[in-house]
Amino acid sequence: MKHLVTAIIGLLLISTAFAQEDKCIALLKSNASTQEKAAACRELAQVGTGQAVPVLTTLLGDEMLSHMARYALEPIADPSVDAALRSALGTLKGYQLVGVIVSIGVRKDVQAIEPLAQCLRHANPAVAEAAAQSLGSIGGPAVQVLGNALSRMSDRTQTYQRAICEGLFRCAEAMPDDQASVLYDRVRTVSNLPYQVHVAAVRGAILSRGAGGVSLWRDILRDEPSMAADLMGISLAIPSQAMTRAMVRELAQANPQTKLRLVQTLGLRGDVTATPALTPLAHTGPVNLRIAAIVSLVQLGSPPSIPVLLELVKDSDPAASSAARTGLIGFPGSEVDTAVVAWLNEPDTTDRMAAIDVAGQRRITAAVQPLLQATGDSRAEVVHTSFKTLGELADAAQIPDMVDAMLKTGAVAPAEAALSAICARQPDTAMCTDKLLPGLHRAQGRPKLALLRVLRTVGDAKALAAVRAAAAESDQTVAETATRVLCDWPTVEALPDLAKLASTTANPTFRILALRGQLRLIPVQIEADALKLSQLKTVLAQIQRPEEQRLALALLGQLPSAESLTIVMSILAQDALNDEASVTAVGIAEHIAATHPAEVASAMKQVRTSNKALTQRIQQVLARIQEPTDDGFMSLFNGKDLTGWDGKPGWWTVEDGALTAESTPDRPCKVCNYLVWRDGQPGDFELLADFKLSGSGNSGIQIRSEIRPAWDTYGYQADMTGDGELIGFVYHHKYALIAGRGTKAIFQADGTQTVEQVSDPAALLTHYRQDDWNTYRVVCLGPDITLYINGVLMCQITDHRVPEAARRGIIALQMHPGPPMKIQFKNLRLKALK
DSSP states (O other): OHHHHHHHHHHHHHHHHHHHHHHHHHHHHTTOOHHHHHHHHHHHHHHOOGGGHHHHHTTTTOTTTHHHHHHHHTTOOOHHHHHHHHHHTTTOOHHHHHHHHHHHHHHTOGGGHHHHHHHTTOSSHHHHHHHHHHHHHHOTTHHHHHHHHHHTOTTSOHHHHHHHHHHHHHHHHTSOHHHHHHHHHHHHTSTTOOHHHHHHHHHHHHHHTGGGHHHHHHHHHHHOGGGHHHHHHHHTTOOOHHHHHHHHHHTTTSOHHHHHHHHHHHHHHTOGGGHHHHHHHHHSSOHHHHHHHHHHHHHHTOTTHHHHHHHHTTOSSHHHHHHHHHHHHHOOSSHHHHHHHHHTTOSSHHHHHHHHHHHHHTTOGGGHHHHHHHTTOSSHHHHHHHHHHHHHHOOGGGHHHHHHHHHHHOOHHHHHHHHHHHHHTOSOHHHHHHHHHHHHHHOOHHHHHHHHHHHHHHOOHHHHHHHHHHHTSSOHHHHHHHHHHHHTOSSGGGHHHHHHHHHHOOOHHHHHHHHHHHHHHGGGSSSOHHHHHHHHHHHHHHOOSHHHHHHHHHHHHTSOSHHHHHHHHHHHTSGGGHHHHHHHHHHHHHHHTTTOHHHHHHHHHHOOOOOHHHHHHHHHHHHHOOOOOTTSOEESOOSSSOTTEEOOTTTEEEETTEEEEEEOSSSOOOSOEEEEEOSOOOSSEEEEEEEEEOTTOEEEEEEEEEEETTTEEEEEEEEEETTSTTTTOEEETTTEEEEOTTEEEEEOTTSOEEEEEOSOHHHHHTTSOTTSOEEEEEEEETTEEEEEETTEEEEEEEEOOTTTSOSSOEEEEEEOOSSSEEEEEEEEEEEEOO
């Protein structure tokens, strides 16, 4: 039964293929467009038989379809194709003729050799060249034809000569090696060939001889020294030791340029048997040859070369010494690591410094202990370099030893830099603190100050507590250093300390540093903008200098709101800060113009600037301002065009007074794109939007979202589908669907969540009118997002997660990929809630 089923399936497939072939043949005979006929040819390349040959042959002379006809004919396994192509040789001209010749070569039609031979004498060079190449593809009996052409081509163009030789090369590639070498020899002995062709013939002659090719390679190197560079490349294709021995023997008699190439190529070949020959060349001779020998020794990577390189590092020639050091850094294998670690004990300062450098660049962790010992060296340069390299190689486990070394040597600056580098790359900062604190408690003077600064690099809670305690010490130098570290602390946990310091210190420098520290840390908090603004107002009340006020203005620009605009306007009155405050005020206004029109209008009228670009921005902001209706709502869409909106060109239009996007079978939507409202990024607001979505459609309204490239977005979405399945759902690009219809979801800052089903989702869905206009109401207030459809509560989320739980962002309308669909929006209205 299984075999019967297989046979039946096979017959069905054959029947389908025949039917498809008939359909394509009929189309080619019709008045169909060129594009349709080209598609039929592509199909015939898959299903065509001898039945399709006559109609395809008629297209060989068609300027627009000749190439597609040949595309279809070439794979058809029927002798009539070859006959048709041979016949076309006598009727076609120009590129159509060239194309047919190429197709004959693809099909390897032996019967076409004679007519192709006649094409070799064609007046059109392109025809002759194509014939030569196709004869080469056919091979076999075509060799004699091409050989005859080779004998009489001296007066032809180089392009023609290349084509004849290429044809012969194609023949040679299909021959046994002994026959191929004869053919390659014939070509390479022809005089006045294009150089590239001669090189190809030489390469073929050498490689086709196998082991015997080495002697030919040597003879050509001696007879044709100008080919040395190409012969070196050919030698890379002969991995035998016999080739290496021949190259080594040539070193004694080669001219300087060829000798250099030989040395370089011996390294590239990777045959370590060349090492003894290269070693003396690394010691003496012209410096360029010595460097080449050093590089090749490194490439070969033979362990006996390691002591050679160690010795050469001491060479009096700086170039050779540098090459040897670089070679040790890149030398393969672990043996060199052992040698470098032993080299660290060299008494000579220059040698020891070089050893430390190589150990660091090779990342030899076994060098850590010798380097710790080297920090006790009497020479300052050795100590400093050792600490620097320890900063690159040591890990948290060596921190106590590093601290001990700093306390013993007094090399505070390099030790501090090394400890900071180690701590900065550790994933577990708590472990660093635990290993630093015992040393901090023992340290006095400069080492203690350095360790306090290292704790800032660690930046965890335990390190902060230690710095906080040091700031209260009676030793004034320690307290001042700790206070400076505190003001430069990298995490927001230091904000309370800085706030207290700014309000209590009598030291004006520390007050300034504490205020600057707060201005640096306030914006990086994972907190609501309202809290950040409250903190900033406290800081502003303490600022006395314009330098810090400028920093505050920059921060206010990151917190766009009516309140931040009011603060900026108070600073605007200061002549010294008018320019900076004006720029910040306009930036804030651009974000909140739609939600706070009255405040923005008043502020923009107070801005004084001679900057033409800024004046233009002010005018643009004022032009966007609308007076809110009695209920506080402002329209986001004028019902006529895309003013105030931005979307992917060609997708969003205005149809019947509605923002509209539509995909069709002929014009599918393949990726999400959005129509973005450009007039603000509201935070707390109420949005009303009427929408109509086709039954197979998928769309949504982005809220508190980020704009991404290519009209994409990221963030919350009031989801919708035309069939109602996702109506009243909240979606997020990171988490997908996060709250369903009829649910109340709470997401805590630690990621935990509780979801409560408060209404029947099926009952709620009855309020949605499919294939008709509906109204989405979206209310965003603090961490809460609430969705309504046609006045009925659908779902609510409370999201404390950060940073995903954005508190402000763009509004955008979605065009979703998938089946053909149509989405429309109108009556979009927005009301600020704060």
